[in-house]
Amino acid sequence: MNQKLSEHIMGLIKSASTDLPPDVEQSLVDARDRELEGSMSFSAFDAILENTKMAREFTTPICQDTGSLLFYIDVPVGTDTDPLKRSIQIAADRATREYLLRPNAVDPITGKNSGNNIGLNAPYFHFHQWERDDFRFRLMLKGGGSENVGTQYKLPDAGLQAGRDLKGIKKCVIDAVFKAQGKGCAPGIIGVGIGGDRVSSYELSKEVLLRKFGERSEDPVLAEAEVELFNQLNALGIGPMGFGGKTTVLEVFCGKYHRHPATFFVTISYMCWACRRKTLILSKGDFDND
Amino acid sequence: MINLKTPISEEDIRKLRCGDVVGLSGIIVTARDAGHKLMVEERPQFLDEYLNGGIIYHCGPVVKNENGVWSFVSAGPTTSIREEPYQAAVIESYHLRGMIGKGGMGAKTLNACQHFGACYFHAIGGAGTLIAKSVKEIINVFKLEEFGTPEAFWVCRAENFPVIVTMDSQGESLHERVEKETAENYQRILSSITA
Numbered sequence: 129m130n131q132k133l134s135e136h137i138m139g140l141i142k143s144a145s146t147d148l149p150p151d152v153e154q155s156l157v158d159a160r161d162r163e164l165e166g167s168m169s170f171s172a173f174d175a176i177l178e179n180t181k182m183a184r185e186f187t188t189p190i191c192q193d194t195g196s197l198l199f200y201i202d203v204p205v206g207t208d209t210d211p212l213k214r215s216i217q218i219a220a221d222r223a224t225r226e227y228l229l230r231p232n233a234v235d236p237i238t239g240k241n242s243g244n245n246i247g248l249n250a251p252y253f254h255f256h257q258w259e260r261d262d263f264r265f266r267l268m269l270k271g272g273g274s275e276n277v278g279t280q281y282k283l284p285d286a287g288l289q290a291g292r293d294l295k296g297i298k299k300c301v302i303d304a305v306f307k308a309q310g311k312g313c314a315p316g317i318i319g320v321g322i323g324g325d326r327v328s329s330y331e332l333s334k335e336v337l338l339r340k341f342g343e344r345s346e347d348p349v350l351a352e353a354e355v356e357l358f359n360q361l362n363a364l365g366i367g368p369m370g371f372g373g374k375t376t377v378l379e380v381f382c383g384k385y386h387r388h389p390a391t392f393f394v395t396i397s398y399m400c401w402a403c404r405r406k407t408l409i410l411s412k413g414d415f416d417n418d
Numbered sequence: 419m420i421n422l423k424t425p426i427s428e429e430d431i432r433k434l435r436c437g438d439v440v441g442l443s444g445i446i447v448t449a450r451d452a453g454h455k456l457m458v459e460e461r462p463q464f465l466d467e468y469l470n471g472g473i474i475y476h477c478g479p480v481v482k483n484e485n486g487v488w489s490f491v492s493a494g495p496t497t498s499i500r501e502e503p504y505q506a507a508v509i510e511s512y513h514l515r516g517m518i519g520k521g522g523m524g525a526k527t528l529n530a531c532q533h534f535g536a537c538y539f540h541a542i543g544g545a546g547t548l549i550a551k552s553v554k555e556i557i558n559v560f561k562l563e564e565f566g567t568p569e570a571f572w573v574c575r576a577e578n579f580p581v582i583v584t585m586d587s588q589g590e591s592l593h594e595r596v597e598k599e600t601a602e603n604y605q606r607i608l609s610s611i612t613a
């Protein structure tokens with residue numbers, strides 16, 4: 129393990145858990161200002177914003193469900209990733225003891241909570257080698273309530289009359305957000321993974337949630353679909369917490385993978401308004417102990 | 419804003435209507451899945467003094483212990499529907515006057531609210547820090563060892579805990595209403611895609 133790296137990661141966890149990214153916060157301010165003052169939805173947004181400010185001020189978790197820790201890490205070619213994992217686990221353990229994280233790793237068979245967010249596949253690591261010589265650590269804290277409303281469709285879908293085309297994809301997304309109602313702590317940020325196999329489709333639907341607000345898909349067709357879906361989903365009228373209102377989603381991000389000719393998956397990941405994600409870029413010298 | 423303090427009388431709870439903004443004060447007990455299961459299957463008596471006319475909060479808080487004193491660091495609501503199989507029985511057997519949570523609950527709970535006089539209060543999901551500040555004191559904790567921090571029964575004293583009534587004792591549910599309204603929008607939007 130590497131102590132310097134652990135400290136950097138500790139800072140990353142602290143920042144993710146207690147300090148909502150500025151693009152997310154701004155979008156919540158805009159959402160509040162679209163609602164009628166004094167309405168239930170206005171007061172919901174007001175409480176959300178007040179909470180966000182207090183969490184930053186007191187360095188306490190924005191939400192008590194500090195989520196699962198999902199690390200997306202880009203490393204120089206040939207990096208040994210095991211020491212990185214260990215340093216991150218030490219940071220997660222410390223962050224739990226300092227109340228920045230709630231113990232959220234539970235053994236599904238014994239029911240025992242590990243107490244420090246470390247367990248089998250916890251934290252979750254997604255390593256990727258790149259041609260640069262620095263390291264990028266992207267952390268997402270994904271809450272359980274929003275994770276539970278995520279879902280996967282298999283096209284064609286007879287019930288939705290959704291075929292294997294863009295129209296069919298859109299129907300899946302609208303269906304998923306409608307069914308979620310306020311339960312994933314609306315307004316949500318919607319990640320859509322199109323194609324791939326079942327696993328990679330889910331993975332993609334999460335990874336697109338790391339994008340900054342306003343960052344459209346590089347694929348022009350998907351970029352347009354994102355904007356269209358954004359308007360359609362907000363026309364549902366679910367509103368914050370499902371109280372009814374003008375804002376049901378804050379963003380829609382789509383991504384695609386090539387699929388097997390026989391399969392067509394559309395996967396929706398729902399991120400709650402407490403969209404906690406932070407990035408840290410380090411060069412080797414920043415945490416080299418020797 | 420309407421201010422209410424536990425223990426709450428049936429008369430007072432029956433005055434509340436969906437959409438009312440309420441500040442709750444007094445004793446509130448957190449309980450999640452393990453807690454509800456226990457209350458129904460074993461009906462422990464250690465909760466009676468806190469739950470008679472009282473409120474259960476669906477919450478798994480981040481908790482701090484400094485020099486032997488507990489406090490909430492972050493304590494927003496968790497999804498309530500998971501307690502739907504148990505909630506009606508808990509309302510009846512403990513004489514509960516309400517639950518705080520998020521996402522609303524189902525027909526069985528709504529029925530129990532109407533029958534026994536209780537309300538469902540919606541807190542702002544994710545507002546962990548804001549709500550933790552309205553919890554002034556932790557009075558007791560049960561089953562901490564066995565259930566772990568998020569699932570334990572935390573007995574706390576709140577002041578002006580901000581909530582909105584979304585299921586009342588008249589059989590009204592804001593969730594049902596919004597679901598109905600949004601279902602119409604949903605159908606309209608879906609068919610506009612086919613066109």
Ligand code: SF4
Nearest residue numbers: 191271273313400544
């Ligand atoms: S869905 Fe998000 S905001 Fe809501 S309780 Fe879970 S982590 Fe918190």
